Amino acid sequence: MKKSKFLSSLGVVTAAALTLVACGKSESSNNESAKTASKFPVETKSKAVKQGGTVKVAEEVDTPFTGVFNEELQMSTPDAEVSSPGQESLFDTDDHFKINDKGPxxxxxxxxxxxxxxxxxxxxxxxxxxxxxxxxxxxxxxxxxxxxxxxxxxxxxxxxxxxxxxxxxxxxxxxxxxxxxxxxxxxxxxxxxxxxxxxxxxxxxxxxxxxxxxxxYLKNIPFSKLESSDEIRKRPLYFGPYKVQKIVRGQSVTWVPNKYYWRGKPKLDKVIYQVVSPNSASQSIKSGKFDIARVINSQWKEVKGTKDVTFVAQIPLAYRYIGFKVGKWDAKKSKNVMNPNSKMHDKSLRQAMAYAMNTDAVYKHYTDGLSFQIPTLIPAPFGDYFDKDNKGYTYNLKKANQILDKAGYKKKGKWRTTPEGKPLTINFMAMSGQAINEPIVQNFIQQWHKVGLNVKLLGGRLTEFNSFYDKVHHDDPKVDVFMAGWGLSSEPSQEQMFSEGTMSNYTRFVTPENTKLIKEMDSQKAFDHKYRVDKFHEWQKYMTDEAYVVPTYNEYQIDAVNSKLTNYSLKPSKMNNGHQLWYNVGFAK
Missing domain, CATH: 3.90.76.10 (Dipeptide-binding Protein; Domain 1)
Structure with a gap:
């Protein structure tokens, strides 16, 4: 399963939030939901499948999808999801993501x-x-x-x-x-x-x-016009089980069987992806409007008793994070370039902001316990590559204040100044989407205010998904800190995310030590598993200390699936391109 690196549209906490956490639901009720989710199956029961039927899938996003129907140019999660019935990768894998001979x-x-x-x-x-x-x-x-x-x-x-x-x-x-x-x-x-x-x-x-x-199909289109061409935006070709019948720009895609599909005829007559606001997701599930819909975890209580639904769950290879902008992308040289004079260049400032965040309490509160803080940039599903001894940044206001004091960020009235005595204002950008995003973001800003840092929400509001993307990619100079998320590749190499020569290194940090460690984890010596594991642990320790990118949380991913559907699976061996292999899915006889 190839999982691409995508900025996530999902969840990025007000004064009210802290009060709610303090006097709100108990830990036991939070843990109850997580226990429930951990018992859900990873796939629906396999039954005899009948031919025909239409499956409607909710694409939960508060903005139109971009509509780039080409894997080489596609960079957003919604685009990848609405493309999944047709988009098939060259290789199938086993359940440990090892490439086998069963694919195209x-x-x-x-x-x-x-x-x-x-x-x-x-x-x-x-x-x-x-x-x-x-x-x-x-x-x-x-x-x-x-x-x-x-x-x-x-x-x-x-x-x-x-x-x-x-x-x-x-x-x-x-x-x-x-x-x-x-x-x-x-x-x-x-x-x-x-x-x-x-x-x-x-x-x-x-x-x-x-x-x-x-x-x-595409050879006569100049490379510079490829992404905007009708062949990619309106009439894309795929070799997967379904082909595009109709695209309503940014809103829906209707798929019908690809009669040339190499595995045989797929089971369904149609697969329709339709955009729906995340805030309406629970209503969509309860009303049965969609056959497949992702549960918004903050709405879990509203949907958990829904009849005729099978809940399928996993902890995905993904995480959310905050990133500190410390440079820019040099297009001519195709590399990231650090700016030693950038506002967030001081490690002490980054570390203090990380310690001031009450991440675990806030996300557990707003998602009914279905989210959890993660300590490092290599999540636990990666097995021994994950350094279980690395505790990351747990909430510690006292430590945040001590770090700032020691680094010379003195208080002048309400706010701290730079060590040079100049006023310091930090612009923070976060994404719109779910209803909980606003209180979560306001909570973090309040936390930073508590340690005397004048952090302001960029433009005074949350940023719409596509605009957020644009500002991060193009290194908008007004952005100092941003909150985003990744869907991860199923192979844990960090070269394509955090190396000097990848555009996806959105904070633009480049250090000799980071380059060295990333090269070592993919070197010839790394064919020795123990050596490679050691390098991954070393890199996690280094990245935790430097705090250019600080992971915040991951969460249970729960799908509500029409109980009449069969062969819907989140197992790596039954997925492709990190998404459902639609060939298998159908209605039970």
């Missing part, structure tokens, strides 16, 4: 020859009936690497493929390391690499792109 293509790695060979199966066809070819695989790399597309998917990780960097820099017209031994219309692609990496056996490794793009 197979992968063979040769460490000695430093090659990765992708072979597409015969009969894997685009929804217009054309076979997926070697050129379609190469074309996907070109879309990502060509600067004219402005793809945010490009990262220095891809430079492991020979000739990728030269193509990205405009010094070569083709990517020399991508070989098509049977020609462009063949089904074999050989990637010639500088070296192979330990994560390459797993989906989401960030070195091998796991998708193809229809060259025959």
């Amino acid at each position: 293509a197979t992968l063979k790695l040769d460490r000695k020859a430093k090659t990765a060979t992708i072979t597409i199966k015969k009969g894997v066809k685009w929804s217009d009936g054309k076979q997926v070819t070697a050129k379609d695989v190469e074309f996907a790399y070109e879309i990502i690497a060509n600067k004219a597309t402005n793809s945010q998917r490009y990262s220095s990780q891809f430079n492991i493929i020979n000739g990728m960097e030269e193509y990205h820099d405009g010094k070569a017209k083709t990517i020399s390391g991508i070989e098509m031994p049977d020609g462009e219309d063949g089904r074999v692609v050989v990637l010639h690499c500088k070296e192979l990496k330990p994560g390459m056996y797993y989906s989401g490794n960030g070195y091998i792109w796991e998708n193809a793009a229809p060259y025959h």
Whole structure:
């Protein structure tokens, strides 16, 4: 399962909030919900499936989805979700995310020859009936690497493929390391690499792109116009189980069976994704308007007794975080550049803000105990890569004050000044969405005020999803601190998130130590599991101390599924691209 790195539209706490936490629901009631969720199955019961029927899916977002129907250019969670009935990755995995031979293509790695060979199966066809070819695989790399597309998917990780960097820099017209031994219309692609990496056996490794793009359909569109083209916005082609029938821009997508689908005919007549406000989600579930809807955890009490619904749950590979802007992206050099004079450059200031946050209490209160604070940037589902001894930043106002005092942030009246004695105002940006976002954000601002930091909400309000995105990506100079979230790759390499050469390193921090540790966790020595685990633990310790990015929480992800539906599963082996593999889903006989 390839899970992309997405800014999340989900949950980013007023004076009222603190009072509520103090005198509100007890810990036992909070824990009760978490216990309940932990007992939910990860999939619906498997039953005999009948052909036909329409499934309506709620896409819970308070803003229109962007509508980029192309994996190489897509960067938002809503776009990926509404694309899922058609968007299929090249590889299937087992339940531990290891790539197997059951998917549309197979992968063979040769460490000695430093090659990765992708072979597409015969009969894997685009929804217009054309076979997926070697050129379609190469074309996907070109879309990502060509600067004219402005793809945010490009990262220095891809430079492991020979000739990728030269193509990205405009010094070569083709990517020399991508070989098509049977020609462009063949089904074999050989990637010639500088070296192979330990994560390459797993989906989401960030070195091998796991998708193809229809060259025959898109080849005449200039790279600079690709993202805005009708072929991507209105009439996309996919080789997954369903094809697009109708798109109502930003609001809904209707999918019908792809008659050329390589696994056979999918079960449903239609899959319809429809945008619904997160604040209306509970009503949508109770009324049965949708067959599948994500439970907004703050609304759990309202929906938990709903009849004719199966609740399916997991703890996703994801987390929310706050990020401190300390630099910008240099497009010409394709790298992040730190600014030593940035407002948030002082580690003491970042650490103090992290200690002042009452993260655990606030999120548990507002989500009925279904959220929980996480200590490090490697979540527990990653097993021994997660450093269970790292406690992260737990709420400690006294410590926050001590750190600021020691670093010279003196109080001048109500607010602290910089160590140089200048006024300090910190602009904080957070996303709109759920009703709880506003009180949660106001709570954190109040916490920072308690330690004398003049933190203000950017523009005096929460920022709409697409605008938030834009400001983070383009390093809006007015943003000092922001609150966002990730869906994570199923392979824990940190290169594609926090390296010098990835646009996804949104805080823009770059240090020699970070670069060294990230390289070491993906080095040849890291084929030794213990060595790699040690490097991951070392990196977590370093990142906790530096506090450029501070993780806040993860949560139970609960889906309310029509009890008549079968084969809906959140197991990695039954998903694709990090989303439901819709081929399996249908109504029970």
